[in-house]
Amino acid sequence: MTAAFIYSLMFYFTAAIAVLATLLMITRHNAVHALLYLIISSLSMAIIFYLLGAPFAAVLEVIIYAGAVMILFVFVVMMLNLGHKSVEQEAAWLPAKGWIVPSVLAALLLIVLIAGLGEPENLRGVHLVGVKEVGISLFGPYLLVVELASFLLMAGLVGAYHLARQTTPTPKFDDSGTSTSKTQGDEA
């Protein structure tokens, strides 16, 4: 009884931290602060995965989301080199009444999602699914998923390299319409 109580207490505490960190994250003006809250959100999600009996997913969450994806975001924020100017710009871009309609829409969607959960009777109890079962299943019947994931990551790598490649300072083959403010950003 006490173990179950501590378990549910951990779950709700971590869930509250995840929701709070996400709420703070989407309202920040500074990108680095939002990234710090995203790290907290990812770590609390990892704890929730562990509590739900999925230790492999918890480890992946920490390594990939709180590690690799965050490094990507930090690199891009560093390359964009947005300073105090951008914080003021963000504050100007986010008026309080701009939040009303999207919040109402998201709340309606949340009501529909929660109402749609209903009372599924046969989905009861937390089962531990360890790394061994996931690995056996992943490299057995779901080998195609591994291959598709490698294809997708390769395509993402090539696409990101091609898109973010630094071209010559004065690009020659561009369309005519937007060529006025084009060369300013190349030093950044």
Next chain:
Amino acid sequence: MIDAVIIDHAFILAGILFCLGLAGVLVRRNLVFVLISLEVMLNAAGLAFIAAGSAWGQPEGQIMFLAVVTLGAAEVAVGLGLTLLLFRRFNSVDIDQLNQLKG
């Protein structure tokens, strides 16, 4: 007995996080924040997969979570590449400037 409620509440938590990410995508104009909010939405979908896999005791939930994480990583790499391209072209990360695709 308590665990059964936990699974239901994990689905509700996934719904809450998904809607928070959706609100972020709708409200923000900075492309970096839009991508961060998209990550939150993908993360919430992964939580729903994990909760379902935990409810049935099957490893398929974690395998689908792996696929979602791979998709999110590829998406954020390409999206941040597009962000850099947008910044070099317009010297800004405002997605409202991307309104000139008029053929």
